[in-house]
Amino acid sequence: MSPRPPDSTLVSPQVLRDWRLPEPTGGKESRGSVLVVGGSSETLGAVLLAAEAALRSGAGKLQVAVPRSVAGLAALALPEALVRGLPETDAGAIRADAAELLLDLVGSCSALLVGPGMVDTGQTSDLVGRLLPDLQAGLVLDALGLAAVTDDTSCLHHLDGRVVLTPNPKELALTLHVDQDDVDDDPAGHARQLADQAQATVGLGGATSWIAAPDGRLWRDENGGAGLGVSGSGDVRAGVTAGLLARGAEAEQAAVWAAHLHGRAGERLAASVGRLGFLARELPPQIPRVQAEIDL
Numbered sequence: 001m002s003p004r005p006p007d008s009t010l011v012s013p014q015v016l017r018d019w020r021l022p023e024p025t026g027g028k029e030s031r032g033s034v035l036v037v038g039g040s041s042e043t044l045g046a047v048l049l050a051a052e053a054a055l056r057s058g059a060g061k062l063q064v065a066v067p068r069s070v071a072g073l074a075a076l077a078l079p080e081a082l083v084r085g086l087p088e089t090d091a092g093a094i095r096a097d098a099a100e101l102l103l104d105l106v107g108s109c110s111a112l113l114v115g116p117g118m119v120d121t122g123q124t125s126d127l128v129g130r131l132l133p134d135l136q137a138g139l140v141l142d143a144l145g146l147a148a149v150t151d152d153t154s155c156l157h158h159l160d161g162r163v164v165l166t167p168n169p170k171e172l173a174l175t176l177h178v179d180q181d182d183v184d185d186d187p188a189g190h191a192r193q194l195a196d197q198a199q200a201t202v203g204l205g206g207a208t209s210w211i212a213a214p215d216g217r218l219w220r221d222e223n224g225g226a227g228l229g230v231s232g233s234g235d236v237r238a239g240v241t242a243g244l245l246a247r248g249a250e251a252e253q254a255a256v257w258a259a260h261l262h263g264r265a266g267e268r269l270a271a272s273v274g275r276l277g278f279l280a281r282e283l284p285p286q287i288p289r290v291q292a293e294i295d296l
Contacts, residue, residue: 005188011221011260013294022248031060032110032246039066039117041092046117046235048077049280053239056287059246063105067094093119096126106131111138111245115145116235125151138245142166142238150175153197161214163200164255166238172204188218203255205234211259213252223263227270232280237262264290
């Protein structure tokens with residue numbers, strides 16, 4: 001069993017009730033807008049999962065940017081969203097020079113999520129690097145979106161902590177250039193290490209979710225279960241995180257709430273359909289129900 005730091009805070013509904021999310025004050029504009037950038041010609045589903053999760057967590061507006069070859073499918077699947085098709089490589093990955101076509105959307109969004117379903121490490125790292133210099137929105141980097149941090153852990157320092165990184169243990173090991181066994185032995189310590197090096201909040205998935213802030217604060221969430229170890233589950237969690245950032249949550253607050261909402265959504269499904277066998281696409285509709293339980 002991995003060590004449990006004595007200074008970590010166990011996330012519970014009462015902890016979250018004492019740390020309320022910002023309340024919307026009007027229409028959809030007050031709930032913020034999310035831009036999800038990701039996918040490939042073969043992995044559009046990851047974007048769809050993250051995008052729905054962002055709306056289900058309370059964001060007001062949704063924009064997605066995907067390879068041009070699948071933009072029409074995304075528009076049909078997400079009638080709530082503005083969909084922009086981007087130039088792609090011969091293999092169907094988003095090209096780095098697509099950044100020029102994203103600057104207007106990035107400039108107007110409240111939260112930017114990059115990474116779900118992306119497949120070309122070099123192109124993705126370069127794309128993120130081109131979007132970072134003038135970024136004003138909150139940022140979530142998930143999956144291959146972490147490639148830019150793997151290349152340079154200091155690339156996010158100018159964003160003043162308005163960033164959440166959402167790796168799984170394998171991705172955390174790759175980003176820190178360590179063996180995965182090391183991360184498995186001390187997930188909390190490695191989450192803290194990346195948070196310190198990147199000056200970003202880290203939301204690490206796993207049997208226990210660990211959330212590490214750049215200032216050393218640490219939370220653990222023990223909700224969830226084996227059912228969440230299913231394809232697409234991490235995309236949902238990243239989308240929830242982005243949606244909460246768009247609503248105005250601070251980075252560490254969004255990461256902590258997202259871990260709990262994601263875990264409890266899995267537990268609700270496990271209770272109704274069985275511990276194993278539910279699908280990631282069934283998680284987003286549970287998110288507002290879990291929020292309602294916390295708000296009681």
